[in-house]
């Protein structure tokens with residue numbers, strides 16, 4: 453019987469680059485934008501369009517969850533006839549329903565607030581790892597705002613939201629130091645709470661600020677009134693006024709965090725990669741790669757065709773705080789392991805609570821290929837060493853798989869366990885990767 457390439461134990465021989473890459477890579481839509489757009493369209497008072505949505509495990513789970521709660525999400529071609537699209541038709545949310553969150557932070561955090569608006573019970577369950585990921589900020593806040601929620605007392609999944617058809621809302625304090633998604637979750641549904649919502653973050657630090665800005669920008673784009681620290685409000689306080697949301701026609705930007713491995717390929721092989729449709733203005737954290745990968749040895753140009761990124765053939769280490777852009781850490785760690793000087797990646801202790809404990813996983817897997825990585829209290833210290841082939845375990849973490857593939861470009865004989873786990877946000881990864889390398893291996 454042929455080996456099943458999607459079995460969790462399957463090994464994928466990571467392609468070794470025999471030369472400099474020179475490719476154009478069309479990167480599918482952003483997970484973070486797609487899932488926010490779906491939630492906002494479902495909360496709107498009229499139908500809307502979502503063009504070029506990402507179709508991956510996380511976004512299909514979001515669409516499926518909204519459908520089970522009564523929302524219409526239909527396949528379409530968009531109002532002007534171009535491109536694939538979803539038409540989202542809001543309806544009163546209803547239960548009883550069961551939502552599978554998989555291991556999607558956006559689904560497990562963004563939907564319990566929506567469920568408080570449902571008429572009926574909404575049960576949330578997911579992958580084993582989803583039980584370990586922090587959710588207390590959302591659960592405690594919703595209870596303060598008037599919701600009835602049953603969990604097993606750990607402040608985590610599984611849980612049931614007893615939707616009452618409406619929620620009071622109002623002011624609430626939370627500690628969002630373990631995930632910015634707590635803040636985003638409360639703000640997204642805030643316009644639909646009777647009194648809106650005022651979220652005050654009281655923790656010592658707050659990761660992933662660009663993702664909170666993405667939430668605010670997208671709320672404003674559908675007509676919500678949002679006051680933020682940046683718009684003259686108090687530090688760490690966001691306020692959303694109650695009101696109806698518009699149904700819009702939104703085109704999803706490419707996922708810039710999923711562009712990372714392809715940019716890294718240009719850096720690692722001294723080649724060139726063009727990513728079409730790179731937005732000239734965006735809240736996506738992946739936009740920081742222009743600066744980070746330039747400091748690590750590349751150069752880039754943003755033109756009307758997209759982002760052209762060129763490697764110089766040399767890779768330098770970096771000392772950088774990644775607190776704002778934590779999801780870029782696995783890819784940066786992979787490049788840093790191949791650099792000519794050491795790196796220190798800081799500000800990302802919360803990565804221990806992501807898809808897997810990413811700090812432990814990166815340390816173990818790079819070291820098993822001969823690397824020299826140590827965990828610090830809030831990140832990684834990486835001293836480059838000659839690496840050798842071997843199995844790169846991925847712990848059901850899409851970004852571990854793409855990191856291993858980056859290393860495999862420069863190190864012959866790396867095998868990625870369960871590359872199919874990239875389906876969480878980029879099901880096309882293996883094909884895009886081999887397509888980038890071409891038939892002659894680069």
Ligand SMILES: O=C(O)C1=C[C@@H](OP(=O)(O)O)[C@@H](O)[C@H](O)C1
Nearest residue numbers: 484631632633659660663778779
């Ligand atoms: O809101 C979002 O879309 C995200 C926020 C971030 O979460 P954390 O703040 O939990 O790191 C990020 O890491 C995740 O990939 C996506």
Ligand SMILES: C=C(OP(=O)(O)O)C(=O)O
Nearest residue numbers: 555556557558779806807
């Ligand atoms: C942390 C991530 O995902 P999630 O949305 O599940 O938190 C990620 O994609 O890197």
